[in-house]
Amino acid sequence: MNDLINISCVGDSLTYGYLVEDREVNCYPAVLNDLLGDNFVVANFGVNGHTMLKSADAPYWNHENFKYSCLINPDIVIIMLGSNDSKAHNFSTMDDFITTYEEMINHYRKLPSKPRVYIATPPTVFPPLEESMSTIRAEVVAEIAEAVRNLGKKLRVSVIDIHKHTSDFKEGFVDDGVHTNASGASLIANSMFRELSKK
Numbered sequence: 001m002n003d004l005i006n007i008s009c010v011g012d013s014l015t016y017g018y019l020v021e022d023r024e025v026n027c028y029p030a031v032l033n034d035l036l037g038d039n040f041v042v043a044n045f046g047v048n049g050h051t052m053l054k055s056a057d058a059p060y061w062n063h064e065n066f067k068y069s070c071l072i073n074p075d076i077v078i079i080m081l082g083s084n085d086s087k088a089h090n091f092s093t094m095d096d097f098i099t100t101y102e103e104m105i106n107h108y109r110k111l112p113s114k115p116r117v118y119i120a121t122p123p124t125v126f127p128p129l130e131e132s133m134s135t136i137r138a139e140v141v142a143e144i145a146e147a148v149r150n151l152g153k154k155l156r157v158s159v160i161d162i163h164k165h166t167s168d169f170k171e172g173f174v175d176d177g178v179h180t181n182a183s184g185a186s187l188i189a190n191s192m193f194r195e196l197s198k199k
Contacts, residue, residue: 005039005040005075005076006073006076007036007076007078008076008077009028009045009078010045010078010079010104011045012047012048012049012051015029015046015080016048019174020180020181020182021182026185028188029042029043031185031190032196035189036193036196043069046065047060049084050063051084052101053090053091056085056091074108074113075113075116076196077116077118078119079105079119080160080162082145085144086122086125086136086137094144097144102155105155118160119152119157119158120148120160121148121159121161122141122145122162123163124138124166124167125141125178126138128177129175133175133177134176160191162192165191169187172184
């Protein structure tokens with residue numbers, strides 16, 4: 001008897017938990033699993049540095065975790081990509097980004113398990129302690145977040161607005177202004193838990 005609910009968390013380093021202390025227990029997918037309880041299996045398929053755009057330097061589409069996120073027959077898929085797409089050498093146009101995002105949503109929706117897909121806006125980006133710490137552009141991430149919100153409305157996909165939820169929580173981020181610490185990861189997990197708990 002298998003009544004466990006499988007969740008695939010698709011994303012970049014913010015999903016993986018890069019720079020989160022005790023990553024295995026404090027990354028957002030692990031915290032989300034604790035919040036949801038024993039009937040859920042939350043799998044972390046985050047990959048550092050990866051993008052939604054296929055034309056960028058590290059497309060998520062090309063990584064083995066994309067395949068694995070499908071093979072577990074997920075009941076739920078949470079996509080949180082876009083931060084690395086904002087880099088100047090990666091970003092092409094917002095139309096390209098959204099077209100590619102829609103393609104990914106449709107890919108997951110067509111899996112045999114027919115999962116419910118949630119899309120999460122990337123977190124807010126804060127000014128880094130030193131300018132050289134990050135090439136992720138806060139203003140472009142904000143534009144991506146708005147485009148993801150609009151895509152959710154268009155496709156009737158639930159949007160988890162992590163950009164909004166983190167906008168006043170600079171203390172949840174490490175010195176580069178991009179990656180979360182454990183408290184930031186917990187805030188993301190709780191935001192996702194609230195959305196998944198809605199009926």
